Amino acid sequence: MTIGSLPSRYRISIDPVRCMECERCIENCPYGVFRRDGDRILVNSRNCTACHRCIACCPRDAISLEEHPCDYRSHPIWTREAREAIYNQARTGRIILAGMGNALDYPVIFDRLVLDACQVTNPSLDPLREPIELRTHIGKKLAKLDLRRRENGDIELRTALTPNLRVETPIMIGHMSYGAISLNAQMAMARAAKETGTFMGTGEGGLHSALYPYQDRMIVQVASGRFGVNIDYLERGAAIEIKIGQGAKPGIGGHLPGEKVCEEVSRTRMIPLGSDAISPAPHHDIYSIEDLAQLVRALKEATEWKKPVFVKIAAVHNVAAIAAGIARSPADAVVIDGFRGGTGAAPRVFRDHVGIPIEAAVASVDKKLRDQGIRNEVSVIASGGIRGSADVAKTIALGADAVYIGTAALVAMGCRVCGNCYRGLCPWGIATQRPDLVQRLNPDAASEQVANLIRAWTLELAELLGAAGINSIESLRGNRDRLRGYMLDESLMQVLDVRQVGA
Amino acid sequence: MDRKRRTMDGSGIRQALSMMNERGSGEGAGYVAYGVYPDYRDCYALHVFFDNVRENKDVVDATLEQWGTIEHDEAIPTYDQPNLRAVHTPWRYFFKPDPSLAPASTSPEDDIVSALVMRVNTARRGALIFSSGKNVGVFKAGGWPEEVADFYRIEDYEGYTWLAHNRYPTNTPGWWGGAHPFNLLGWSVVHNGEITSYGTNRRYIESLGYTCTMYTDTEVVAYLIDLLVRRHGLDLDLAVRALAPPFWEEIDRMPEAEREWNRALRLTYAPAMMNGPFAIVAADADTMVGFTDRSKLRPMVVGECADRLYISSEEAAIRAMEPKVESITMPAAGEPVIGRVAP
Amino acid sequence: MAKQVAIDGKGVHYTPLNQQIRKAVADGADEIVISNILGQRFIGDGLRGNVTIQLYGVPGGDLAMFMSGPTIIVHGNAEHAPGNTMDAGKVVIHGNAGDAVAHSMRGGKVFVRGDIGYRGGIHMKQYEDHYPILVVGGTAQAYLGESLAGGLLLVLGLNGPVQAREIGSGIHGGEIIIRGDVDDACLATGATKVPLTEEDRMRIAPVIREFADDFGLDPEPLTGAKYTRIVPASARPFVGKYTWE
Ligand code: SF4
Numbered sequence A: 001m002t003i004g005s006l007p008s009r010y011r012i013s014i015d016p017v018r019c020m021e022c023e024r025c026i027e028n029c030p031y032g033v034f035r036r037d038g039d040r041i042l043v044n045s046r047n048c049t050a051c052h053r054c055i056a057c058c059p060r061d062a063i064s065l066e067e068h069p070c071d072y073r074s075h076p077i078w079t080r081e082a083r084e085a086i087y088n089q090a091r092t093g094r095i096i097l098a099g100m101g102n103a104l105d106y107p108v109i110f111d112r113l114v115l116d117a118c119q120v121t122n123p124s125l126d127p128l129r130e131p132i133e134l135r136t137h138i139g140k141k142l143a144k145l146d147l148r149r150r151e152n153g154d155i156e157l158r159t160a161l162t163p164n165l166r167v168e169t170p171i172m173i174g175h176m177s178y179g180a181i182s183l184n185a186q187m188a189m190a191r192a193a194k195e196t197g198t199f200m201g202t203g204e205g206g207l208h209s210a211l212y213p214y215q216d217r218m219i220v221q222v223a224s225g226r227f228g229v230n231i232d233y234l235e236r237g238a239a240i241e242i243k244i245g246q247g248a249k250p251g252i253g254g255h256l257p258g259e260k261v262c263e264e265v266s267r268t269r270m271i272p273l274g275s276d277a278i279s280p281a282p283h284h285d286i287y288s289i290e291d292l293a294q295l296v297r298a299l300k301e302a303t304e305w306k307k308p309v310f311v312k313i314a315a316v317h318n319v320a321a322i323a324a325g326i327a328r329s330p331a332d333a334v335v336i337d338g339f340r341g342g343t344g345a346a347p348r349v350f351r352d353h354v355g356i357p358i359e360a361a362v363a364s365v366d367k368k369l370r371d372q373g374i375r376n377e378v379s380v381i382a383s384g385g386i387r388g389s390a391d392v393a394k395t396i397a398l399g400a401d402a403v404y405i406g407t408a409a410l411v412a413m414g415c416r417v418c419g420n421c422y423r424g425l426c427p428w429g430i431a432t433q434r435p436d437l438v439q440r441l442n443p444d445a446a447s448e449q450v451a452n453l454i455r456a457w458t459l460e461l462a463e464l465l466g467a468a469g470i471n472s473i474e475s476l477r478g479n480r481d482r483l484r485g486y487m488l489d490e491s492l493m494q495v496l497d498v499r500q501v502g503a
Numbered sequence B: 001m002d003r004k005r006r007t008m009d010g011s012g013i014r015q016a017l018s019m020m021n022e023r024g025s026g027e028g029a030g031y032v033a034y035g036v037y038p039d040y041r042d043c044y045a046l047h048v049f050f051d052n053v054r055e056n057k058d059v060v061d062a063t064l065e066q067w068g069t070i071e072h073d074e075a076i077p078t079y080d081q082p083n084l085r086a087v088h089t090p091w092r093y094f095f096k097p098d099p100s101l102a103p104a105s106t107s108p109e110d111d112i113v114s115a116l117v118m119r120v121n122t123a124r125r126g127a128l129i130f131s132s133g134k135n136v137g138v139f140k141a142g143g144w145p146e147e148v149a150d151f152y153r154i155e156d157y158e159g160y161t162w163l164a165h166n167r168y169p170t171n172t173p174g175w176w177g178g179a180h181p182f183n184l185l186g187w188s189v190v191h192n193g194e195i196t197s198y199g200t201n202r203r204y205i206e207s208l209g210y211t212c213t214m215y216t217d218t219e220v221v222a223y224l225i226d227l228l229v230r231r232h233g234l235d236l237d238l239a240v241r242a243l244a245p246p247f248w249e250e251i252d253r254m255p256e257a258e259r260e261w262n263r264a265l266r267l268t269y270a271p272a273m274m275n276g277p278f279a280i281v282a283a284d285a286d287t288m289v290g291f292t293d294r295s296k297l298r299p300m301v302v303g304e305c306a307d308r309l310y311i312s313s314e315e316a317a318i319r320a321m322e323p324k325v326e327s328i329t330m331p332a333a334g335e336p337v338i339g340r341v342a343p
Numbered sequence C: 001m002a003k004q005v006a007i008d009g010k011g012v013h014y015t016p017l018n019q020q021i022r023k024a025v026a027d028g029a030d031e032i033v034i035s036n037i038l039g040q041r042f043i044g045d046g047l048r049g050n051v052t053i054q055l056y057g058v059p060g061g062d063l064a065m066f067m068s069g070p071t072i073i074v075h076g077n078a079e080h081a082p083g084n085t086m087d088a089g090k091v092v093i094h095g096n097a098g099d100a101v102a103h104s105m106r107g108g109k110v111f112v113r114g115d116i117g118y119r120g121g122i123h124m125k126q127y128e129d130h131y132p133i134l135v136v137g138g139t140a141q142a143y144l145g146e147s148l149a150g151g152l153l154l155v156l157g158l159n160g161p162v163q164a165r166e167i168g169s170g171i172h173g174g175e176i177i178i179r180g181d182v183d184d185a186c187l188a189t190g191a192t193k194v195p196l197t198e199e200d201r202m203r204i205a206p207v208i209r210e211f212a213d214d215f216g217l218d219p220e221p222l223t224g225a226k227y228t229r230i231v232p233a234s235a236r237p238f239v240g241k242y243t244w245e
């Protein structure tokens, strides 16, 4: 034994006094933590992922869960994670894959920004009393308008607008592919998007026929693997998004293991049953910015210039210049995914160490586009770690038009952020294709929950806007005067272009 | 405004403004008059606050001479007032830019002058150009309206359009540059209220080559009007509509063609839209326009009497100036009131 | 009677050109002859139907992108990525073509009489009855069949032996068949040579005949020639690279 067994990550215990041996925990745990032995329920804590399914279904509150029941010797540098990664790689010699977003303890900039409210010098607005407009248009805008007055006094619009998506709230649902998540999960979110007047992304897994009724609320994605992409798919979407990169793993491709390619997934992605779906790191028809512009045009030309085309990039160091390049193509929107963006699986080293936070990325993209005098001509959608309406408001004040949520929508459906999506056994029926698990997620109930979340955030946004004396979301966009930095350093405040509290 | 260009001296508006002293705090007031410099009508009248004439004037002289000819310059006559501390020396230049220096421009003279204004004001070398149009002059300072009027002897000036403002500053008390009216080239603006979208508006206008130097929300209005009307060629009422557009609910109910252009206007000029409570009066050589925010959070009254159009926060001020006023109305939110002088 | 439509492509931008093509197809054209093509990209982009389009001149990149059904015959060379993400239909090029020919093609055929550039057939993939076929008469450059996931990539080497490097890098499905010998040093890791079986030969013979027929060649010496078949060493090249947290 050179390394030996490591301490268990979680400890599950059952209070025998409370337990009524109903076995719900046994049925519900796909990881096999529980088993019955006579009149007792036994546990194997090593299998636990802290998904909380058992805790949620136990009628007696008999189960308790403890994280890290056994400590290592504490050390500020040689953390548990650092040591365990080394043990793992010493044993396997492989790249470590991990689920969900960035798990390193970087400071969260959102939590060091505070919003403004009116006192005296202008009235705060009560959303019940005054309209607060959250409607947002995603798409290309004109630099200037040619409006002429005819002889008879009518106004003539001489410059046509290109198609824009009309979103009733600046909260959209980002791309999570069928394959990575279940059809029930996609269905629930699609219905919620339709109900709340917003849009959701298909991810790069194609569009399942069950989602056709919601297609005018779906943004179809074209990623490097081109899975599920054909002319029919492009025409169905309300908009098309080219995925260049993703915040959780900038610069690398993706890989859906064959185990997850069940019959329906295979049909939707148009790949053989059980085959690995490998997305190359780059699009092989994009090796430079002019090639990107060409793909944007190719997609527009294929759909006869009726669909907005977005381009999604991971927030990397040079994100501002890249976004400016995209803005000068016919692309309608730039999607920026910050380094906290979620994922089913990503190499840990990328998830935790590559890319920059969305707050700084949005601020610098907005500034770069303004420096070039083209900010309003293109929309900016931000994503990656948006946890609540305050984050939405702050993102917009830093310069975004709208946000994509991902993990938050999953959490609204029951996800516990256990980070084990890649195992395909999601006990909540979200990140799994196993039929018995998928059917645990009721699309009706789940869609209501996601819709509720969007409605609740929308209400809060309206309140925040009203308190700031603003009755339309476009007057918050890039309005960094309504933000203050709290315990942020000088140079970061310069990047964010905000003043410090008290200033 | 007198629509027939018959001039009025400054005593009337001095009287009107003093009716509203309750609205101010004695820390800033100002006047602008159109038609005040008939002898130099073809020159840009640049009004400058010098912190110190000896130290700061040479730089401005040199800059101006680089870009054109100074036809005449002098100190603006002022008269000491017991409660008004003269922290700046107001100066005026009558300046002719050399159009051949901006060959690519369709309006080279305007472009040169507006660029000069931005340059001098951003340099912050003890000189601030606060008035830059032809045959127009802004007279402002820190103090109560009457003091400022008497400091400049405003009754000595004759203009056919006058704007005046009494300030209750919260942002930059006492700073002369912060007093209204704000002016750029032909356009002057006075404003009551606070623009909550200032951060958005400023970043938009700055991205298009303007520089905000006055630390206050009102100056963006002057620049926005300049952008929309002069540079983008929109009719004034459409420009106002871009700044205070109808709500989406109203737009949704419009007939199709109207809905389309209103939608286009809102989308194109989303960052120009002004939010928060405001009543604004703006003027150029031919026009005067008054409008409020689209929720009507600040008061505005319009009076008419023969050829004269009056816009004010209070009726009393109009009656003080024109006791025989014929009609008094209150315009709807976001609805511009436009007066034009005869050509 | 077959309905023919003629279009003069001289100086016409690709958007109005494609509009004219779509309109002709909607009006029931069987054949569209377009003359004076020079550099227009995206010809036939997203086009459906059974029409045959004869192009005279040199079309720009992404010819027949997302196309689903029609046949495009190019009397001249083509630029980069003809047949990009094509779903069904056929592209016949009587000259050479640029890089990334048939990029991500899922179905249909691309036949190039002459040579192609780098990364030919990159990430072609197949699904059920969608089976993409790229046949190159001449030779191909490096990274031939990169990331290949499905379909058939056939290089006949009519202008001399194929000497591309890094053939089949990242291949995890489909097959690359090259006439003559291929030096082991030209193969990328992950690709492996296997003998061409009689069955394989039977499979490719109709493809060769169709190609020969399209370009007026004698198929017999080709069908009976020696071929090298290159397939993935593993269908799952990524297994073994990762461990879970
Ligand atoms: S679910 Fe709760 S009560 Fe039921 S067997 Fe498990 S621990 Fe006991």
Ligand code: SF4
Residues within 6 Å of the ligand: A051, A100, A410, A414, A415, A416, A417, A418, A419, A420, A421, A422, A425, A426, A427, A428, A430, A431
């Ligand atoms: S989706 Fe499921 S597996 Fe993934 S983190 Fe959430 S609960 Fe865990």
